[in-house]
Amino acid sequence: MAEGTAPISPEGAAIGRPIARDDGVAKVTGRARYAADCRPPGLLHAVIAPSRIARGRVTAFDLDAAMAEPGVVAVMTPANRPPLAEDPDAKTAPIVFRLDLLQDDRIRYAGQPVAVVIGETLEAAEEGAFRLAPAYAAEPALVDIDAAEPFVPETVGLGAPVERRRGDVEAALATAAHRVQRRYETAAQVHNPLEPHAVVAVWEGDRLWVDTPSQNVARAQRRIAGLLGLPPDHVHIRSPFVGGGFGAKAFPAGPQVLGILAARLVGRPVKLVLSRAQMFGAVGHRAPTRQTLRLGLADDGTIAALAHHARVASSRFDDFFEPAAALSGGVYAAGAVETTHEAVRLDIATPVVMRGPGEATGSLALECAIDEAAAELGLDPLAFRRLNHADTEPISGRPFSSKALRACYDAGAARFGWAGRPLAPRSLSDSDGRLVGLGIGTAVFPSMMFQAEARALLRADGAAIVELGAHEIGQGAATALRQIAADALGLPLSAVTLRTGASDLPDAGGAAGSSHTATAGSAIHAAGTALVARLAALATADPASPLHGAGNAVLFAADGALHAGDGRRDPHAAVLARAGLGAIEARGAAAPDRAARASHAMAAHGAVFAEVAVDPDLGAIRVTRLVGAFAAGRIVNPRLARSQLVGGMIWGLSLALHEAAQFDPATGAIANADLGAYRIPVHADLPFVEALLVAEEDTLVNPLGVKGVGEIGITGTAGAVANAVWHATGVRIRRFPIRIEDLALAMPGREKEDDA
């Protein structure tokens, strides 16, 4: 990994340090306790029985057979499911998804839970579920995005506009010197975090304790309390470690609530853990897309018009529409730009946010189309991107709060060795005769921020505890947030303890939208700043303090002490001791700066470069090098940030070449519902991957100047890989993931050439 380009925070002792993650040892030694590791006394095991059909009704269960299995305690069906205070199909908040909680016998997608079997052991419950053998009245199901009638939804994503326009795209297209129109297809994907959805529920009267992985414990608490008719503070969600979520755990899923209801039904603690196959059902997925890009180009290589239209799939019973076209309003300068969506309704589970929702699939199509436009003009794809650099956000005209994309192009191209790349495809090969191609994609992801609160407690011994309901989901938040806390409090890292992952703590917002460090970190920063101000007030008012009489404004905290600019200092512990205080506490809150966000576009940027090797006869593809350069504001922890970026880049590779959930047209179920048949990359697929950090300062995005690094790595990468495949072979594949046969049969085989 390259060093030296990472911005090292000049003012902070902890921020900017590449420390190893705090929980690393606990995780690799198995001491980190995930939800499914919890075993309260008297625990029973529950499993869901998923629907085999995609549309219809359950007509019967063999309850006798299920109950006859030794160890089966109960079977929960619509007939005996404990009552709910809210209809799980009710839209009780602006952003809430309908859940399948055994409200009736209706089936609306394959994999929908139709019953829950509770047993003394997992094996007994599983066998009970097997013996339950539901009978169905099936109706014809439709799962093909290309076969359904489209409509225009009211919004896309989580409340985003379905259409956006600036300028007259049709007029600009009509008069453009060159036009490029291409259609791209992406497949459905399933989140599949390493840790499946799990819940351990313990009822104590009308209080509920829930161990479950969540990307937003406050939201989970509100939703579960609402469904059950409990005061929110009677629902205690604990989620200290989350084994990945990628959006699948951003909202409580039906099976998690079913586990809670099962515990209610039997009056004992219950654990419910989804199997890997069940992860392909009721917990969301990324919708497939069909995307059409239309570009109008001037002779000088500038983009006169850019139109991005996406068709996406959703369920018949709820609304989530992958905002696949939306990002095209913010990447390249264009005389006129428009992004539009349409949707179809299928007999599938409702899609949900999945890492880079919209951005991932949209970036793939956009970056391919940009490459195809560059080829149309005979321009180097990097030069074409530089030429059409968006100095302001094209769709809105707003300036960017910061944008170091040009520096990313420079750093990535230099490290990768882009210079000298031949323009024509099928120009390079390796010593064994494999075709070699080099591709590029621009990475972009909006810098979001939400509301959060935090509290900080400084003890007499000079150590601090910082608490907030933040989420350690494998991304390293617990470590990065502790670094922010240490600097905010002016304490060494060793003196700061961070407590996260519980709904009883202040609401820290969700770990979603690559916003968590900005959101939770800003709240911590505010709490720490408030606590230091209290401390400073104590010190300056205390005649015994070396800082007596110094104005608060000239004080700063560092190394466990308050400092004046002239060298005077007073340790935190000494201030408290003289004041006779055992501890002081402060709270802080953070929220996005509405004015700054109205006047400025805010996004992280990057450039990703891919090298692929392709077997000219067999069509096998291997990504031999992947280099990304990213500018994402201030980097709190370069080591963890690189890990996040590399993880995203691997997702991008997977989007381009591997992942596809295949809906069986006959049954409507996902046919490849295991990690053998639903393929993600393995180490051998990516021998070299590197993420460079490009310095960027942003004084507007939030008080810390941080942008997100969680999702941007996917964008740019998928397109870079696809573009490299084209450069290697001269064949442009527009159906993703790229299949061996699509590439192999489109290339002239060597044998055929010889025959000709």
Next chain:
Amino acid sequence: MRRFAYLRPARLEEALAAAAEPETAWLAGGTNLVELMKRGVARPARLVDLAGLEDLATITPLAAGGLSIGAAVRNADLARHPVILRDAPILAEAVLSAAAPQIRNRATTAGNLLQAPRCAGFLDPGAACNRRAAGSGCAARGGDGRDAAVLGATEACIAVHPSDLAVPLVALDARLRVAGRDGERTIALGTLYGADGASTLPPGELVRAVLLPAEAAGFAGHARYLKLRERTSFAFALVSAAAALRIAGGRIVAARVALGGVAPRPWRPAEAEAVLAGAVPTDALFRAAADAALAAARPIAENGFKIELARRVLVRALTLALRGTPARVPALAASPFAPAGEGARHG
């Protein structure tokens, strides 16, 4: 999972007696069976664990030449056994192209040969599958055929056999030593597989060893396994080919060829071997052999591409075999991305 009895006999006679009971399954590495039990696809009442039978786990020379590979020899041990690497390195190349190290450390030789298809219909206990329940139908017939056979498919079953190891073993005329309560017998490996790929062994019979004939070593210098798959490692073959040549005086004295991923069983195209035998090796000859091997192929649904890919994979495997077996099995075993530049160990 259905409740089951677990037995771990120490002697072969006890094992065979235990397996005479109905609804009994042999448990070797368990990498396939246990997964099938979790899915509800396999629901045995009794498991007889072979781990106590130590004489099943050795590789020994046969008196008449050739090798006996114990049924319970782990994949990982097979792949690094010096005699295998000397006499039949293509077996190591095939084994190392399969699964991942953790699985190879558990999985056994006979278990690999007897593994179940990965057809989605077979793996779903609620779906129609003639292989699981004769006469119930074939859910896979409604699919895109991507994972289906193009050679030897039957009305009843279109699944392909998933084993890599079986492909070169069938090519090299391996036999099986099979034990039952009535004694032992030796059968050709090819006859282990019925038309639908399922085992033809009667219930209660046990594979003791795979027997590799002495002639196999004659191909060791020109034998390669090549596997086309959808990621660089840890995936079943889309199509694969084993090609073994004996070359003398600039001619192919004898050829052994088999295909994987295209048929319900490891597919031995005698027509291709006939084309190759006695001929001077050229690209045109290899293409003719591949055409012969796939002449009877028929697509199912949208899988016609597999016919062309199988041709190309076989031509490449023959080309690599002609070039000579490398001194070591490449790190990316059987992969098109294995370095081609290594020197051959035999002329």
